[in-house]
Amino acid sequence: MSSRFEARTALISTLLLSLSVLVDQRMSLPILILTVAFNFNVLKALAKLTPLIAFYVVSCLFLGGVDKILTMVALLSLFLFLYGLNPEEVGFALMYFRFPPRFAYSICISLRLLQNVSNDLNNLLQLKKLERFSYLELLKRLTNIAIIRAISMAESLKSRSFDLDMRISHVSKPNLKDYALLFSSIILALLSLL
Numbered sequence: 001m002s003s004r005f006e007a008r009t010a011l012i013s014t015l016l017l018s019l020s021v022l023v024d025q026r027m028s029l030p031i032l033i034l035t036v037a038f039n040f041n042v043l044k045a046l047a048k049l050t051p052l053i054a055f056y057v058v059s060c061l062f063l064g065g066v067d068k069i070l071t072m073v074a075l076l077s078l079f080l081f082l083y084g085l086n087p088e089e090v091g092f093a094l095m096y097f098r099f100p101p102r103f104a105y106s107i108c109i110s111l112r113l114l115q116n117v118s119n120d121l122n123n124l125l126q127l128k129k130l131e132r133f134s135y136l137e138l139l140k141r142l143t144n145i146a147i148i149r150a151i152s153m154a155e156s157l158k159s160r161s162f163d164l165d166m167r168i169s170h171v172s173k174p175n176l177k178d179y180a181l182l183f184s185s186i187i188l189a190l191l192s193l194l
Contacts, residue, residue: 005039005085005178006175006178007092008097010081010085011090011093011097012182012185016188016189017031017034017188018075020192021075024193025067025068027074027191028074030191034188035078038181042077042080042081046076049076053072083111085111087109090107090111091107113153117145117146120149125138
């Protein structure tokens, strides 16, 4: 799921929209519509997460809190919106906002690892159709792959003498679409305060 948004405006917009949902849950539907309108891949990803959403809906029906369903879907769409960003750009954007480089790179590496694990999960789901193994076996295989990926990533960084201070940060310039996203996020945030 790729996004053509500049990471700084996407981070600010996601923060504003998340706070809007937390302040006023009625903003969930407009935020869901906004994230899908600016990045249609969010809707495709939500469709793939239908079993998770269905489980949450059933849990809410039995445990109460039906009004929280749309809020969870809106926050999930915001996460998917961020998930579509380039992890390196997110790291550079965090350093632009004066976050410590160690924190920015840990977020960057986490997003990269999450994207790799997501691709591995898709591959395992395709393999599951051919081999017919249980979901427990799927989780075991996914866990093994994730651990191996994390270890190989750590060894790769160490062997290349990875140094945070030597990295040069680069952020791209926002375009009209970025400004439209930021402007609509500010309007929704202000509306949630009313």
